[in-house]
Amino acid sequence: xxxxxxxxEINELIKQRWSPxxxxxxxxxxxxxxxxxxAARWAASAMNEQPWRFVFATKDNxxxxxxxxxxxxxxxxxxxxxxxxxxxxxxxxxxxxxxSHNPHAWHDTGLATANLAxxxxxxxxxxxxMGGFSVGKAREVLGIPEGYExxxxxxxxxxxxxxxxxxxxxxxxxxxxxxxxxxxxxxxGTWN
Numbered sequence: 001x002x003x004x005x006x007x008x009e010i011n012e013l014i015k016q017r018w019s020p021x022x023x024x025x026x027x028x029x030x031x032x033x034x035x036x037x038x039a040a041r042w043a044a045s046a047m048n049e050q051p052w053r054f055v056f057a058t059k060d061n062x063x064x065x066x067x068x069x070x071x072x073x074x075x076x077x078x079x080x081x082x083x084x085x086x087x088x089x090x091x092x093x094x095x096x097x098x099x100s101h102n103p104h105a106w107h108d109t110g111l112a113t114a115n116l117a118x119x120x121x122x123x124x125x126x127x128x129x130m131g132g133f134s135v136g137k138a139r140e141v142l143g144i145p146e147g148y149e150x151x152x153x154x155x156x157x158x159x160x161x162x163x164x165x166x167x168x169x170x171x172x173x174x175x176x177x178x179x180x181x182x183x184x185x186x187x188x189g190t191w192n
Contacts, residue, residue, distance in 0.1 A: 039119035
């Protein structure tokens with residue numbers, strides 16, 4: 001398998017999706033938020049468990065927004081505070097129909113997040129998924145119960161101007177996108 005870098009045709013939404021750090025302050029319309037969560041709801045999951053949950057906050061609710069923002073590491077707070085919406089993705093760690101650990105819950109929550117990302121792209125929105133947050137703080141300030149595990153925090157909104165970012169982030173924002181070559185991530189039959 002050879003990688004011809006961008007010469008292989010793929011879905012336009014996949015090509016257009018990216019993770020900016022510069023967000024416009026324009027609020028995200030309620031019907032668009034609902035469409036994002038509806039798209040996430042239709043993701044595939046092991047045994048149709050649908051283990052994903054989402055806690056979101058908009059700047060229209062400053063108290064809830066600040067709670068979610070406070071879970072981020074400081075380096076992410078610097079830019080994410082401009083996004084009009086923050087979302088915490090959460091995985092239910094056991095199956096509902098029998099008392100057993102669900103080893104696929106994080107994967108399935110990722111699939112739901114991918115659906116959300118593609119729907120966002122379709123609607124002219126961008127999102128940036130972050131692992132740089134405190135699971136313990138998220139659990140505490142957002143009331144996440146036992147049996148559920150915070151997975152990531154997502155900044156969501158309309159694309160902003162890269163010039164609003166501090167210099168090292170501005171440089172990253174305007175750098176060309178890159179991906180590993182297929183031969184580094186895909187193996188036929190056996191590993192490598």
